[in-house]
Amino acid sequence: xxxxxxxxxxxxxxxxxxxxxxxxxxxxxxxxxxxxxxxxxxxxxxxxxxxxxxxxxxxxxxxxxxxxxxxxxxxxxxxxxxxxxxxxxxxxxxxxxxxxxxxxxxxxxxxxxxxxxxxxxxxxxxxxxxxxxxxxxxxxxxxxxxxxxxxxxxxxxxxxxxxxxxx
Amino acid sequence: xxxxxxxxxxxxxxxxxxxxxxxxxxxxxxxxxxxxxxxxxxxxxxxxxxxxxxxxxxxxxxxxxxxxxxxxxxxxxxxxxx
Numbered sequence: 001x002x003x004x005x006x007x008x009x010x011x012x013x014x015x016x017x018x019x020x021x022x023x024x025x026x027x028x029x030x031x032x033x034x035x036x037x038x039x040x041x042x043x044x045x046x047x048x049x050x051x052x053x054x055x056x057x058x059x060x061x062x063x064x065x066x067x068x069x070x071x072x073x074x075x076x077x078x079x080x081x082x083x084x085x086x087x088x089x090x091x092x093x094x095x096x097x098x099x100x101x102x103x104x105x106x107x108x109x110x111x112x113x114x115x116x117x118x119x120x121x122x123x124x125x126x127x128x129x130x131x132x133x134x135x136x137x138x139x140x141x142x143x144x145x146x147x148x149x150x151x152x153x154x155x156x157x158x159x160x161x162x163x164x165x166x167x
Numbered sequence: 168x169x170x171x172x173x174x175x176x177x178x179x180x181x182x183x184x185x186x187x188x189x190x191x192x193x194x195x196x197x198x199x200x201x202x203x204x205x206x207x208x209x210x211x212x213x214x215x216x217x218x219x220x221x222x223x224x225x226x227x228x229x230x231x232x233x234x235x236x237x238x239x240x241x242x243x244x245x246x247x248x249x
Binding site for chain 1: 168169170171172173174175176177178179180181182183184185186187188190191193194195196197198206207208209210211212213214215217220221224225227228231232237238
């Protein structure tokens with residue numbers, strides 16, 4: 001799998017840190033090609049879903065992600081599209097929370113996307129949005145179980161496109 | 168996150184990812200990517216800067232609408248200004 005890895009000093013540092021501190025079997029994922037689903041309509045007529053990986057959850061409504069787990073937490077949460085930014089918390093221990101704590105739109109921009117919907121830039125903001133917690137050194141369960149379940153949920157909700165925001 | 172995009176895309180949902188580490192996108196190969204030179208924890212820009220955040224989202228949506236090649240990476244010209 002590492003034959004075609006494009007490596008950099010920064011990647012090498014992260015690789016060593018993850019292996020030493022959390023998962024001794026961690027490997028970067030390398031794919032040879034990308035899948036493709038064409039955008040069938042103009043954005044203004046498209047149902048767009050928000051998918052975030054910064055660990056967003058609703059205070060008092062959702063159980064937080066298991067951010068302390070060395071192997072990460074591959075589950076996802078459905079976040080109603082009209083959730084107010086102030087109701088969001090972030091469970092993810094691998095980035096600086098200063099910005100999302102002050103302004104949740106930085107990591108999970110439901111408010112900004114509702115504005116773009118009102119302005120007609122996108123046709124519709126899909127309900128619900130989907131939230132993952134992105135530190136995940138072992139990807140099998142994500143690939144075979146939780147990401148396909150999220151895709152199924154979004155298709156049921158009418159999603160034709162998705163914006164993915166990391167942290 | 169690129170892995171999630173690939174699963175959604177295989178299910179028929181057209182995706183665009185925002186990333187802060189270009190080489191990760193080069194390896195994982197999400198279908199469409201906007202690379203921003205922002206630090207981890209601030210994918211859309213600094214807290215409180217709604218215009219920057221909106222601009223980054225519009226750049227990502229533009230990549231979603233205009234990319235024609237699987238694995239496209241668009242480089243945002245924005246610089247971190249803090």
